[in-house]
Amino acid sequence: MKAERPPLRRREGSPWTGLWAVTLKELADHLTSARMRLLEGLILLTALGTVSAAIQTLRTTVGEDPFLFLRIFTTSQQAGDIDYSFVLFLSFLIPLAAIALGFDAVNGEYNRRTLSRVLSQPIYRDALLAGKFLAGLFTLAITLLALWLLVTGLGIFRLGVIPSGEEVGRGLLFFIATVAYAGIWLALAMLFSVQFRQPATSALAALAVWLFFAVFWPILTGIVAQVVRPADNPFAELAQIQLRLALSRLSPNTLYAEVLLSLLSPETRALGPVLITQLEGAVRGALPLSQSLLLAWPQFTGMIAAVLLLFAGTYVLFQRQEIRA
Amino acid sequence: MTAVIEAVGLIKRYGPVVAVDDLNLTIPSGEVYGLLGPNGSGKTTTILMLLGLTEPTAGQVRVLGNDPSRNPLAVKRQVGYLPDSVGFYDELSARENLRYTAELNGLARDDAETRIDEVLTRMGLRDVSTRRAGAYSRGMRQRLGLADVLLKRPQVAILDEPTMGLDPEGALEFLDMIRGLKADGITVLLASHLLHQVQAVCDRVGLFHQGRIVLEGTVDALSERVLGGAYRIHLEVDGQAQALEGTLSAVPGVVRVMRESPRGYLVEAKSDVRGAVAHRVVTAGGALLSLRLERLGLDEVYARYFQEVRHEG
Ligand SMILES: Nc1ncnc2c1ncn2[C@@H]1O[C@H](COP(=O)(O)OP(=O)(O)OP(=O)(O)O)[C@@H](O)[C@H]1O
Ligand SMILES: [Mg+2]
Numbered sequence: 001m002k003a004e005r006p007p008l009r010r011r012e013g014s015p016w017t018g019l020w021a022v023t024l025k026e027l028a029d030h031l032t033s034a035r036m037r038l039l040e041g042l043i044l045l046t047a048l049g050t051v052s053a054a055i056q057t058l059r060t061t062v063g064e065d066p067f068l069f070l071r072i073f074t075t076s077q078q079a080g081d082i083d084y085s086f087v088l089f090l091s092f093l094i095p096l097a098a099i100a101l102g103f104d105a106v107n108g109e110y111n112r113r114t115l116s117r118v119l120s121q122p123i124y125r126d127a128l129l130a131g132k133f134l135a136g137l138f139t140l141a142i143t144l145l146a147l148w149l150l151v152t153g154l155g156i157f158r159l160g161v162i163p164s165g166e167e168v169g170r171g172l173l174f175f176i177a178t179v180a181y182a183g184i185w186l187a188l189a190m191l192f193s194v195q196f197r198q199p200a201t202s203a204l205a206a207l208a209v210w211l212f213f214a215v216f217w218p219i220l221t222g223i224v225a226q227v228v229r230p231a232d233n234p235f236a237e238l239a240q241i242q243l244r245l246a247l248s249r250l251s252p253n254t255l256y257a258e259v260l261l262s263l264l265s266p267e268t269r270a271l272g273p274v275l276i277t278q279l280e281g282a283v284r285g286a287l288p289l290s291q292s293l294l295l296a297w298p299q300f301t302g303m304i305a306a307v308l309l310l311f312a313g314t315y316v317l318f319q320r321q322e323i324r325a
Numbered sequence: 326m327t328a329v330i331e332a333v334g335l336i337k338r339y340g341p342v343v344a345v346d347d348l349n350l351t352i353p354s355g356e357v358y359g360l361l362g363p364n365g366s367g368k369t370t371t372i373l374m375l376l377g378l379t380e381p382t383a384g385q386v387r388v389l390g391n392d393p394s395r396n397p398l399a400v401k402r403q404v405g406y407l408p409d410s411v412g413f414y415d416e417l418s419a420r421e422n423l424r425y426t427a428e429l430n431g432l433a434r435d436d437a438e439t440r441i442d443e444v445l446t447r448m449g450l451r452d453v454s455t456r457r458a459g460a461y462s463r464g465m466r467q468r469l470g471l472a473d474v475l476l477k478r479p480q481v482a483i484l485d486e487p488t489m490g491l492d493p494e495g496a497l498e499f500l501d502m503i504r505g506l507k508a509d510g511i512t513v514l515l516a517s518h519l520l521h522q523v524q525a526v527c528d529r530v531g532l533f534h535q536g537r538i539v540l541e542g543t544v545d546a547l548s549e550r551v552l553g554g555a556y557r558i559h560l561e562v563d564g565q566a567q568a569l570e571g572t573l574s575a576v577p578g579v580v581r582v583m584r585e586s587p588r589g590y591l592v593e594a595k596s597d598v599r600g601a602v603a604h605r606v607v608t609a610g611g612a613l614l615s616l617r618l619e620r621l622g623l624d625e626v627y628a629r630y631f632q633e634v635r636h637e638g
Contacts, residue, residue, distance in 0.1 A: 013398035021428035029414075113412025117473065120376055120406035121429035122398045323378050324369060 011124070018123030022131025023138070030101060030139040039097045040143055044150075046093065050086040051151050053077045055158045067286070069163040070170060070264045072155050086151070087260050091253065094178060095185040095214075097143070099206045101136040102189030104199035106318065111199070116323050129318055133190060133311060140182045148175050166266075166289050173293065174263050180303045181256040185210065187310035194317045213251040221247040245272050252306060255299040262287075262296040271295060328387075329354045329481055329512045330375060335384035337370050337536075344370040346536035348384070352514060357507050359523035360516040361623070362533025363631075368516040369409060370536075372483055375514070376406055389480060402430070405474030409485040409516075411466060415459030419450060419469050422458050423476055430477045444472040448502070464495040471502060482506055483514045488522055500526050520623035530623065532630065540630065544623055551626045558592040558599055559585070561614040562606055572609050576601045588614070 030036050054075040058068060065071060076085035106129070109115040119125060148171060156162060163171070188209060192202035225244035231237040248254045258271045266286035287295070328351045335348040345367040352358045360368045373379040375386060377393030377400055386393055393400045413422045420441060427437035445451045448468040453461075461469060467487065474482050487503065488496040496519075503526050506513050517523050523530055524544050532540040532547070540547055548555075562569060573582045573592055579602075581593040592602055599618055606613045 012396045017398060017431070018429045021425070021431075025425050025428070029416075112414065113408065113410050114414060116378065116408040117406070117411060117413075117426075117470075118429065119378060120401055120404075120408070121426060121477075122401040122431070123429055124397070324373065 013122075013124075015124045015126040016130070017127060018121065019127040019131050019134075022123070022128055023134045026132050026135030027138055030135060031142075035100055036139065036143075039093075039100055043090075043093050043097065043143065043147060046089045047086060047147055047151060048154075050077070050084060050089055051154055052158075054086065055155065058159060066164075067167060067266055068159060068161060069152070069155055069167040070266070072151060072159075073171075073174070074260075074264050087264065090178065091181070091256055091260075092214075094140075094182050095210045098136070098140060098182045098185035099189040099203065099210065101139060102132075102186045103193055103203040103206055105132045105136070105190045105193045107193045107197050107199050107202060110197060119323055125318055126315070129190070129311075129315055133186065136186045136190075137179065137183055140186070141179050144175055144178055144182075169289050170263050170266070170292070173289075174260065177256065177259045177263065177296075177300060177303070180300070180307060181252060183307040184252045184303060184310065187307050187314060191310055191314040191317065194314050194321065213253050217251045217253075218248065242272070249299070249302070252303060255302050255306075258299045259296040259303070262292045266292055268292070268295070271299070327354055328352065329356075329389055330358075330514065331385075331387040332371075332375070333385045335371070335374060335386060336382045337367070337374060337379065338382045343536050345374070345381075348536070348538060350531065350538065352512060354512055355507070355510055356528045357503070357513040357515065357526055359527035359530035360514065360533060361518065361520065361523055361530050361627070362516075363518060366533040367536040368533055369485055371533075372406070372485055372514070372516060375483065376401065376404060402477065403479055404481045404483060405477055405479035407470045407474050407482070407484045407487055409489065411470035411473075413458035413461075413466065413469065415457060417458060418455050419458050419461065419472075420445070420454045422469070423473060426473050426476050432477075440476055440478070444475045447475065447505075448472040463490050464492070464499075467491060467495075467499060468502070471499075475506075479511060481512045481514065483516075485516045486518075487515065488517065488519060496522060520627050524623045532627070534631075534634065540626075544626075547626050548622065551629050555580075555625075556594045556597055557619040558594065558602060559615075559617045559619060560590040560592065560602065560606065561588050561616075562590065562611040563588060563614050569606065569609060569611065572605050573602060576605055 051072055054072050054077065057075055057077065058065075058071055061068070073086045076083040076088065104111075106115075109118065118128065152163060152171065185206070189202065189206040192205045193199070196202040196205060221244045224247060225240045229236055229240040229243050231240045249258075262268045262271060266289075269287060293300075330350065330352040332348055332350040335345055335350070336343070337345040348367075348371060350371075360371065362368055370379065374381045375388055375393060377397035380394050388400045389403055391399045413419075414425070417425075423441045423444070424437060427441065432440065441454075442451070445454050448471055450465065450468055450472060453465065458466070458469065467490075471484075471487070474484075484503070488499050491499060500522055503513060503515065507526075513526075515523065515527060527544070529541070529543055530547065531538040540551065542550070568584065569590060570582045570584065573579060573590065576592075576594075576598055578596045578598045579592055579594045583591045583593075585591050592598070597618065599616060603613055603616055
């Protein structure tokens with residue numbers, strides 16, 4: 001499949017020619033697709049379910065909690081022996097939605113035999129790839145924004161309180177972080193859509209990666225940490241915990257969870273193990289927004305970096321590919 | 326006349342496979358040029374290099390004065406390409422498919438709609454333009470493909486196997502449309518292995534074999550060269566019990582005589598010997614029912630050429 005290439009010559013003309021045409025077309029496709037409607041329905045139902053339950057619980061504490069609004073997202077309910085909350089469902093559904101939007105981005109064009117026709121128009125491959133990525137991201141952002149507004153509206157009506165400026169700010173950052181998290185899975189799905197000719201294969205590969213990080217990675221980090229740093233004294237125990245944490249941060253799920261923790265639970269003062277001595281002299285209570293953001297900053301940039309890295313990989317792979325079906 | 330497409334020493338290798346081998350090609354403005362060759366001879370690869378969709382391993386290409394791998398946008402703005410198995414977004418209507426192409430070409434909305442109407446009318450698809458492209462028949466898809474090519478008002482149209490999968494009538498209609506392109510002053514490069522079709526529309530053909538153009542010229546010139554200007558005469562003779570082969574073979578210039586049926590003979594000759602043949606039949610006491618001179622076409626050139634290659638190999 002790899003084509004031999006002479007050294008890259010300078011190309012003329014903007015690589016972004018046609019970007020908007022591609023983005024708008026793909027966006028229209030996504031927004032009208034049965035696939036997206038299905039996902040929206042799923043997200044809406046779970047959101048309404050978890051949020052109404054959370055509001056039910058929170059009504060008893062109105063007036064006591066300064067961050068009542070953020071609790072709508074994080075309060076967990078029990079159903080049998082399963083704890084669930086809005087953010088938990090979201091971190092579960094977002095990868096699914098992103099993969100659903102991206103897994104056939106490029107191989108779908110191959111299989112419909114539209115790729116060579118589209119690329120024979122005056123655009124670069126860059127525009128096609130970037131346009132498809134942006135359209136997927138916009139679709140997810142639109143859905144999430146609508147969801148966020150819906151939940152906020154529901155909160156105002158059912159709880160009878162207006163969210164404070166800080167809560168709105170935290171909510172918006174939560175929205176941005178979620179879009180970035182979705183971007184990781186979208187870029188991954190698109191990478192596989194370039195690599196594998198069969199959409200079923202690329203979907204399966206993306207889901208396998210997701211499953212790996214959701215289920216096996218936490219187990220694996222525990223095992224590796226135990227083997228590498230056996231906990232025979234308190235210091236070693238701490239080292240083990242730290243190693244496990246470092247390893248688990250290779251997973252986008254951990255990064256996202258930590259960002260959410262610091263954004264939606266303002267009382268979070270540290271991500272990771274905290275020693276009693278470190279808490280000495282610390283002020284109890286919530287961190288201001290800027291401090292929470294600072295706390296989550298490495299995780300946040302980590303997510304963005306993952307998106308860029310995956311997209312760059314997809315780009316390189318796509319550039320080297322023969323376009324004939 | 327200036328050269329619209331020019332390739333010099335063009336080579337494309339896929340690992341050990343040499344798909345295109347030292348190709349030289351010059352197509353002047355306004356010409357309809359046929360790339361002719363068996364499967365896997367490198368026609369599609371050549372086309373992809375002309376469009377800048379594949380990087381040549383070596384050699385130079387100029388299309389309308391631009392290098393397609395350095396300045397692909399300038400090339401693709403003026404060159405329309407109909408891929409060998411053209412695909413559309415099945416869930417969109419024909420018009421919406423064309424609209425997307427128009428947007429990719431950066432056409433303003435009003436201009437785009439005018440042009441879309443124009444090309445749909447020209448391809449006879451105006452009445453079905455709101456139908457989903459997925460519901461189009463093979464022939465309609467092919468015409469939609471040509472509409473898609475014409476939308477950008479190209480100076481050059483590159484068509485890869487444009488009549489593949491069309492019924493004979495559809496193919497003829499499509500060839501007519503290609504002739505229409507020539508009338509508009511569009512330079513056409515046509516790849517095909519269907520010889521009689523290429524023959525019907527092309528000013529010049531290049532015969533491809535294993536990545537090289539082995540023969541090039543007008544159809545007449547090619548048959549002259551490969552077949553040595555052969556003439557085939559079909560005869561139908563009645564009232565003649567004994568064979569005429571001997572008599573006919575004696576006619577000066579006749580190379581071969583074959584009996585095609587109880588009444589029919591085929592005479593191959595170096596020159597037009599119809600008169601002498603008719604005379605011999607009549608003097609031998611036969612009733613000449615019909616006599617037809619066959620002008621040899623590309624089919625024979627092709628068959629003969631590859632026969633020779635096989636003999637040598
Ligand atoms: N991506 C690729 N990798 C390796 N070999 C390839 C690749 N693409 C084409 N080839 C080889 O290059 C040669 C020329 O192929 P090409 O498609 O240009 O032929 P063609 O004349 O268009 O044939 P057809 O009439 O079947 O369309 C073939 O031998 C083919 O196997
Ligand atoms: Mg081909």
